Amino acid sequence: MDKLIITAALTGAEVTRAQQPALPITPQEIADAACECAQAGASIVHVHARLPDGTPTQDKEIYRQIIAEVKKRCNVIVQVSTGGAVGMTPQERLAPVTLKPEMATLSMGTVNFGGDVFMNPPAEMEIFAAAMRDHGVKPELEIFDSGMLTTVHRWLKKGLLSGPQHVDFVLGIPGGMAGTPEALMYLRSQLPAQSSWTVAGIGPAQLPLGTLAILLGGHVRVGFEDNVYYRKGELASSNAQLVARIARISRELERDVATPDEARALLGLKSSA
Ligand code: KMH
Ligand code: ZN
Numbered sequence: 338m339d340k341l342i343i344t345a346a347l348t349g350a351e352v353t354r355a356q357q358p359a360l361p362i363t364p365q366e367i368a369d370a371a372c373e374c375a376q377a378g379a380s381i382v383h384v385h386a387r388l389p390d391g392t393p394t395q396d397k398e399i400y401r402q403i404i405a406e407v408k409k410r411c412n413v414i415v416q417v418s419t420g421g422a423v424g425m426t427p428q429e430r431l432a433p434v435t436l437k438p439e440m441a442t443l444s445m446g447t448v449n450f451g452g453d454v455f456m457n458p459p460a461e462m463e464i465f466a467a468a469m470r471d472h473g474v475k476p477e478l479e480i481f482d483s484g485m486l487t488t489v490h491r492w493l494k495k496g497l498l499s500g501p502q503h504v505d506f507v508l509g510i511p512g513g514m515a516g517t518p519e520a521l522m523y524l525r526s527q528l529p530a531q532s533s534w535t536v537a538g539i540g541p542a543q544l545p546l547g548t549l550a551i552l553l554g555g556h557v558r559v560g561f562e563d564n565v566y567y568r569k570g571e572l573a574s575s576n577a578q579l580v581a582r583i584a585r586i587s588r589e590l591e592r593d594v595a596t597p598d599e600a601r602a603l604l605g606l607k608s609s610a
């Protein structure tokens with residue numbers, strides 16, 4: 338099995354300081370959290386920008402600061418969000434891709450998102466895919482429900498995507514596919530050949546689905562964007578605490594954890610050196 342790639346989803350767009358007092362918000366806080374996670378075993382950080390008051394933003398300058406602050410401190414892969422927050426325009430959402438980060442998320446379809454609708458119309462997402470290709474940014478394909486994986490197959494046939502894909506199953510969003518082993522096993526069975534995959538279990542699904550992914554040869558995303566708890570009723574003290582636990586479980590299961598450069602090699606990214 339390949340070494341385990343751990344992604345730390347540090348901030349997200351929805352979680353507040355009231356829900357998780359250790360939530361990183363400023364570029365400095367995000368960079369500190371990113372490198373603490375890298376130290377604990379993360380090779381990718383998935384980042385969302387916030388204004389100083391915590392409001393989600395896709396402001397390119399804030400993303401520029403986040404990337405620069407992370408690079409000053411450590412060698413982790415920075416993956417920017419193009420999902421942003423529900424209700425943002427496609428133009429806003431795409432802004433950080435022009436900074437040519439190593440990776441960016443690419444949502445593969447529209448999904449109910451709690452009481453909201455997270456809009457990802459195919460024509461707009463095709464533009465996102467083309468922008469990532471033009472800027473040399475590796476997409477991580479976000480799959481919230483099974484039909485989105487059939488879209489991946491269609492896009493591969495049409496040439497909108499090429500080469501081995503890296504897919505993230507986001508499971509347990511109210512309105513999306515359930516955070517269950519059955520859902521994960523089904524999605525895994527439908528992957529295009531040569532794809533790598535990771536799982537982002539939401540809330541209580543984070544730990545069991547992450548553990549299952551380690552056993553199945555997938556990769557794992559943890560962090561406050563998806564889950565603010567260490568265990569039922571106990572908030573996590575930091576993103577790094579969640580990373581350290583999944584790294585520990587992986588090593589106990591005799592699967593080594595990838596460094597950022599090992600993750601780059603697995604994902605077909607340029608080496609950092
Ligand atoms: N905040 C969600 C509506 C992504 O980062 O690409 C979308 C999201 C996905 O977080
Ligand atoms: Zn996100």
